[in-house]
Amino acid sequence: MTIVSLARFQFAMTTVFHFFFVPFSIGTALAVAIMETLYVTTKNEMYKKMTKFWGNIFLLSFAVGVVTGIIQEFQFGMNWSDYSRFVGDIFGAPLAVEALLAFFAESTFLGLWIFTWDKMKPKIHALFIWLVVLASMTSAFWILAANSFMQHPVGYTIKNGRAQMNDFGALLTNPQVWMEFSHVIAAAITMGGVIVAGLSAFQLLRKKVDIKSFYQKSMRIGLLITLLGSVAVMAAGDVQMKYLIKEQPMKFAATEGNYKDTGDPAAWTLVAWDNTREHKQVFGIEIPYMLSILAYDKPTGSLKGMDTINKELEAEYGSDKSYYPPVNTLFWSFRIMAGFGVLMFLMGALGLILTRKKKPILYKHRWMLWIMGLCTFTPFMANTAGWFITELGRYPWTVYGLYTIKQSVSPNVSVTSLLISNTVYFLLFSGLALTMIFLVIRELKKGPDYEERQLEKDASMSVDPFDKGAFNE
Secondary structure, three states: OOHHHHHHHHHHHHHHHHHHHHHHHHHHHHHHHHHHHHHHHHOOHHHHHHHHHHHHHHHHHHHHHHHHHHHHHHHHHHHOHHHHHHHHHHHHHHHHHHHHHHHHHHHHHHHHHHHOOOOOOHHHHHHHHHHHHHHHHHHHHHHHHHHHHHHOOOOEEEEOOEEEEOOHHHHHHOHHHHHHHHHHHHHHHHHHHHHHHHHHHHHHHOOOOOOHHHHHHHHHHHHHHHHHHHHHHHHHHHHHHHHHHHHOHHHHHHHHOOOOOOOOOOOEEEEEEEEOOOOEEEEEEEEOOHHHHHHHOOOOOOOOOHHHHHHHHHHHHOOOOOOOOOHHHHHHHHHHHHHHHHHHHHHHHHHHHHOOOOOOHHHHOHHHHHHHHHHHHHHHHHHHHHHHHHHHOOOOEEEOOOEEHHHHOOOOOOHHHHHHHHHHHHHHHHHHHHHHHHHHHHHHHHOOOHHHHHHHHHHHHOOOOOOHHHHOO
C-alpha cells in the first residue's frame, strides 16, 4: 500500500459513489417532469400522484448526491493538492459557473417546486421542475468541461509549471466535452427510466398492492424513457469510441485487449484474459470482421495495438514510464458497460411490447416482474464501468500528456492518514447507502396515497371544541 495507490483508491471510491446519484437525480427529475406535464395536459389526478410519489424518490437522490459531492471536493484538496495547483487556473472558471449559476438555479427552482404545490398555476409549477432538469444538465456540462480538459487539454499555456487558461471558448468547444456530455446525459435519462420501471415492478410483486394501475402506468412511462435513452446512449457511445481511436488510441486498444496490431479485417475479441506483466493475451475468443465494422462501419480496416502505441508514446513523452493501462479492468469494464446497455435497451423494447393493453403479459408472470425489478441495478453498474474506462484509460496521466498521477498527489499526506481517511469515507458512504436504501423502501411502502390517508386521518382526529357533540359524555 503506497501513498499513490491509497490516494487513487480514495478518489475512485468517492467518485464512484458520488456518480451513483448524479445520473439518478438527473434521470428521475426528467421522469418526474414528464409525469407532471402529463398531469397538466390531461388533468388526470393519477399523474399528479405519480409526480409527487416519484418526486420523493428524486429528492432523496438529490440530497445524497449533494453530500457525496461535498466529500469529493474535500478529498481533492486533501490528497491531490499538486494536481489542484496545476489545473486550478483552468478549472476555476467552469467550476465557479457550475456552483454559482447552475447548481444555485437548480436548488432555487427545486425549492420553489417543493413548496408551491397548489399555490401556483399547474403550468407554472410544472415549469419549475423542467427548470430543475435544465439546471441539473447544465451543471453536469460544466463538470464535464473540466473533466474533458483532463482527457484532451485545450486552450492553455504552461507558465511556471502550471496550466493557465488562454482561451475559454476552446474549453467549451472541446469535442471531448460534447461527446462526454451527450453520453452522460443519455445514460442519466436511461437510468431514470429504469429506476421508475424497476421499482414499479417490485411494487407490483407485493400482494397487497391496491393500486396496480398506478404502478402499471408508471412502468410504461419508465420503459418508454428507458428505450429512448438507451438508443441515445448507444449512438453517443459509438461516436465517442470512434473518437478515441485517434485521440486516445491506447485507451481504445486496451478496451479491445489488442497488444499487437490487428490484421485487416480486424476481429473483435468477445472474451479474453491478459497477462499484463508480460503484455500478452492468455486466451481469447474472437469474432471475425466485427472490430473493423465497429471502428469503421465497414468490414475492412486495421487498428494499432498497445505495443505499437506504447513505442509512439515513449518517443513523444519519454521512456521513463510505462503507458500501458490496466488492460483487464478496461477490457471487462467495456463489456460490462456495453452488455448492460444492450440489456436496458431490450428491457425498454420488450417491456413495452409485453405491457401493451391488448396483451399485458408481463403483469401476469412474477418471474418477469422479478427480472424487471432486478434490472433496477443495471444502470449503476453500467455507469460505474463507463467511468472506469474514462478515468483509468488515460493512465499514467491525470491530465493527458501534461501531468502524471505521481506528480498529482499531495506531498504532505502519509500512508497512515490515507488509511484513516479511507476507512472513515468507506464507513460514511456505507452509512449513506444504507440510509438511502432504507428511505427509498419506506417511500415505496407508503405508496402514492400516503398523503391523502394522512389528511383523512388528521381530519377524523380533529375535534371542534365549539361543536355541540364535543360536550356530550
